[in-house]
Amino acid sequence: MFKYSLKEKWFSMEMHEKCPKCEQTYEPEPGFYFGAMFVSYAFSAAITLVTGFVLYNFFNNPDTWVYMAVVMTAVALLWPAMFKYSRAIFLHLFGGIRFNSKYSS
Numbered sequence: 558m559f560k561y562s563l564k565e566k567w568f569s570m571e572m573h574e575k576c577p578k579c580e581q582t583y584e585p586e587p588g589f590y591f592g593a594m595f596v597s598y599a600f601s602a603a604i605t606l607v608t609g610f611v612l613y614n615f616f617n618n619p620d621t622w623v624y625m626a627v628v629m630t631a632v633a634l635l636w637p638a639m640f641k642y643s644r645a646i647f648l649h650l651f652g653g654i655r656f657n658s659k660y661s662s
């Protein structure tokens with residue numbers, strides 16, 4: 558779906574227009590991925606909750622600015638992964654694409 562994996566280029570957001578193997582289009586309609594923002598929001602909320610839980614329980618409830626700094630840093634560093642996974646999840650859920658074993662080999 559993306560031209561480069563997270564391992565190859567962490568900050569590359571380039572997408573293929575169509576699947577190189579099966580010609581499936583990756584953008585069913587213009588602006589399709591606006592909805593992926595909500596998936597990304599869920600990722601951000603999860604990161605915030607997990608970070609808050611870890612700081613509260615294992616770092617003896619530090620000052621508020623520490624929570625803010627750690628959460629913002631974690632979200633900023635993980636942003637490329639959230640971007641890619643939220644688009645993939647959104648396309649899977651709402652793109653009307655189903656797995657076809659014909660293309661798996």
Ligand SMILES: [Zn+2]
Nearest residue numbers: 576578579581
């Ligand atoms: Zn394909």
